[in-house]
Every structure is written in structure tokens, then in C-alpha cells.
Amino acid sequence: MMIKISVNGEIKEVSENLNVKELIQALEYKTKGFAVAVNTTFVAIDSYEKTIIRYGDTIDILSPVQGG
Amino acid sequence: MTKHMEKERNTWEIGGKTLNSRMFIGSALYPSPAIMEASIKASKAEVVTVSLRRQGVNRDAGEGFWKIIRDLGVEVLPNTAGCHSAKEAITIAQMAREVFGTHWIKLEVIGDQYNLQPDPYETVEAAKVLVKKGFEVFPYTTDDLVVAKKLVDAGCKILMPWGSPIGSGKGLMNPYNLKAIREAFPDMPLIIDAGIGKPSHAIEAMELGYDGILLNSAVALAQDPAAMAKAFAMAVEAGRTGYEAGAMQEREFASPSTPTVGTPFWHHEK
Numbered sequence: 001m002m003i004k005i006s007v008n009g010e011i012k013e014v015s016e017n018l019n020v021k022e023l024i025q026a027l028e029y030k031t032k033g034f035a036v037a038v039n040t041t042f043v044a045i046d047s048y049e050k051t052i053i054r055y056g057d058t059i060d061i062l063s064p065v066q067g068g
Numbered sequence: 069m070t071k072h073m074e075k076e077r078n079t080w081e082i083g084g085k086t087l088n089s090r091m092f093i094g095s096a097l098y099p100s101p102a103i104m105e106a107s108i109k110a111s112k113a114e115v116v117t118v119s120l121r122r123q124g125v126n127r128d129a130g131e132g133f134w135k136i137i138r139d140l141g142v143e144v145l146p147n148t149a150g151c152h153s154a155k156e157a158i159t160i161a162q163m164a165r166e167v168f169g170t171h172w173i174k175l176e177v178i179g180d181q182y183n184l185q186p187d188p189y190e191t192v193e194a195a196k197v198l199v200k201k202g203f204e205v206f207p208y209t210t211d212d213l214v215v216a217k218k219l220v221d222a223g224c225k226i227l228m229p230w231g232s233p234i235g236s237g238k239g240l241m242n243p244y245n246l247k248a249i250r251e252a253f254p255d256m257p258l259i260i261d262a263g264i265g266k267p268s269h270a271i272e273a274m275e276l277g278y279d280g281i282l283l284n285s286a287v288a289l290a291q292d293p294a295a296m297a298k299a300f301a302m303a304v305e306a307g308r309t310g311y312e313a314g315a316m317q318e319r320e321f322a323s324p325s326t327p328t329v330g331t332p333f334w335h336h337e338k
Contacts, residue, residue, distance in 0.1 A: 008122040033134055035120065035163035040155065042162035060122060062163055064134040066104070067119025067147045068094030068234070068284035 003055040016055070020048040023059065034063045080279060082226060082257040083172055083204040085143060089114045090274070091304045092145065092259065093297070094284025095137060103293050105136050111287065111297035115143045117174055119150075120164055145206060147174040152187070154194035161198050173198060174228070174261075174282075176208040183233040188215040192222050199223030208261050211245035213252060220253065227253065228261035228282065231273065235285045237265025240272055250277045267296075267303035274307025275315070 002013045007027065014026055020036055020043055036043045037060040043051050053059070079086050093113040098104035108116055116137060137144060146164035151157040154177060161173040175194055179187025186209050198205050199222060207219050211229045219227060229249055232238035240246060241263065250258060260273040261282040273281050281304060290296035 008124075033131060033167050035166045037159050037163060040159055042159045042166075044162070044166060062120035062160075062167070063123045063131075064137075064167060065119050065121040065123070066094075066096035066098075066133060067117050067149055068096045 003053075005053060005056065006058045008059070008061055014053065018053050020051045020053065020059075023053050024048075024061070027061075029061060034061050036061055080257075082259075082279065083206070087114050087143075088112075089301070089304070090280035090308055091270075091300060092117065092261075092280060092282035093287060094282070095133070096284055097288035098293055099288075101133065101136055104288070105140065106294040107287050107297040108140055108142070109297075110294040110301065112301045113142065113297075115145050116140070117145045117147050117282065117284070118168065119147050120160060120167060143172070144168050144170055145172050145174050146170065147208075148176045148194075149178075151177050152179075152190070153177065154190045154197065157190070157194040158197050158201075161194075161203060162201070165203070171202055172204045172206065174206045174208060184235075185233065186210060186230075188212065188218070191215075192218045195219055195222040195224050206259070206261075211242050211249065213245065213248050216249050216252065220256070226257045226259065228259045230262040231260045231269060232263030234262045236263050237286060237289075238263055239265055239269035240276075243272070243276060246273075246276055246278070267299045270300055270303040271307035271310070274304055275311050277311055280304070 001016050003016045004011055004013055014023060018026060038051060039058050079088055089112045091111055091113045092115040093108055093111045094117045095104055118137060146168050148157040148160040151160055157175060157177045164173060165171055175191060177187045177190040177194055178184050191207055191209060195205050195207055205224050206226050206228050207224050208228050209215055209219060216227050229246060232241040257279045259280045259282050260278050264270055264281055264283045265286050270281050287293050287297045
């Protein structure tokens, strides 16, 4: 079954019960340098596999940009 | 003085690092990545601020930018720009620590969209949590002495009061308040962050005894950013050297500098 989630503000349909590592693979996210937050809470790399994505979750994948 | 001693004298410490330059520079708003790189080099800054943002899934997603910064071999100071609550800032700080591999964080929690004034309550709240999580917090704050004290109570070992609102280029709006913070925390690294527009503002900041300045727009939005970066590097050095040299006392009236003894001619011939 597919579920709807928000990734960086865009609605996406993904398989249910994916963990964060599987989600990133499914999204074909190409960059190496990024960090993930689920529902505005930080998810560290070593927690990717134990963090399961649920229907309606808000995922933020952030990468380096210029800053002041 | 030997060259080695000269170098020793000019270094200073902040956040566990020894630096030569007292200028921190931002990486945003430059006309191009090449001009950004040239400007950072010309500034001689050893600390560069960076940020994190959402990017498209299939794009290069910041990799090109991040490579330029990495290759410069500078310390990065990630910011929490755009956050409006302690919770958001704490999340971004943790993400930044993972991506940039540093426990330094420029804590920025905005309380007003019009003048980008930091929210003191949320900033102090976030600082408490981040210090406990092992971050070296560089809090962007106003020139309010009591807020500065609360940040220190929260565990901050560095303070970054504003000169004036971000990107305004208005310089030091309230030198009196900035002086009060300097006097209250004589041994704490203090950086003037935001509002600096011209090299003369940087000199003023350094003459107040501040340990350094952080700027971005003043260089990035100059007609010739790399030349302006160089001008700021000289200004920071001039201001610091002047501060260390100890300025003369201001006087209310004129006082001749040329000796009056032996003045010739007319004054004595009446």
C-alpha cells in the first residue's frame, strides 16, 4: 500500500513501512551531504533504519547552502 | 620582536580554536561562486558562515558550494537562520552538526520579520538545550546587556551582539550598549554580528575592544566584493592594533601639540 507524505514541502506517495534509509533510496536522493528531520525532529544517521515513515509525516532533507 | 613572537601576539582563541584573523565572513549574496571564493580569500577570514536549506531531490544540492568552502580550508560556522522558535533552531543545529561536522553553531532565532531582531526568549531557551547537547553556541543577540547575561547563564561562552539589523549596513547603532556588554564580560570572546556596512564601522567595533566582527552583506553587496573584503581585513587589523595601543584621553578643549616654548615673532612683541 502507498502512503502520502511531505518531502521538502512536496507531497509524495511512497510504500508504507519504509524506514528513513529506504525512503532516501526510494527518492533517489543523490547528494551525499544532507541531514534529515521527520516532523521537525532531527533524525541522526544511526537512527535512519529504526525510524519508520508513517502516513502524513513531514520529512525535511537539508543540504549546505550559502549563509550569513 | 621576532616574527614568531609577533605571530603569537596576534593570535586569539575562540570556541577552542586559535585564529589569526578577527573577521568572520558570510558566504551568501555574492554575484557568483567565484567572487565568493575570491572575497573570502581576500578577507583573510578563517571562519565562514554557512547554512542548510531544502533542495530539489535530483539536483547537485549544495555539493558545489560546499566543495568550494571545504577546499578553502576554513572553519565553518553553520547558522540557524530562518528559525522562529527554539525547537526549530535546535533541530537545525543538530542537522548542521551532522552535515558540516562541527559543534559550532551560530544560534539565530528571529522574533520580528521587519528588522530581523532576535527573539531573546527563544534564543536563551535554545542556547540552554544546545549547550547541554555539547554545542559551542555563538548566539546572535541584540545589544541588550540583560539578555547577554541570560545567555551567559544559559552556558554560552561567546556572545554576538548586533551592531544594527542584519543587512542594514547602518553600523553600530548603540555603541554605549555595546561598551556596557564589553565591560560586563571583559574576558569573553565578543563578536559584533550584523549591521556593519563600511570598513569604518569595523574599526569602530574593534576600537570598542570587541574581539572580532562577523559580516556578509557589506562585502557581498559592494561594487567590488573582493576589494571590499581586503579593505575590511585592513580595517579590522587597524582597529584592533589601535585598541591594543591604547587611545589617548579625549579632551574638552584644544591643546597645542607643537611646543609653545620658544615660539618666535609677534606674540611676544606687543
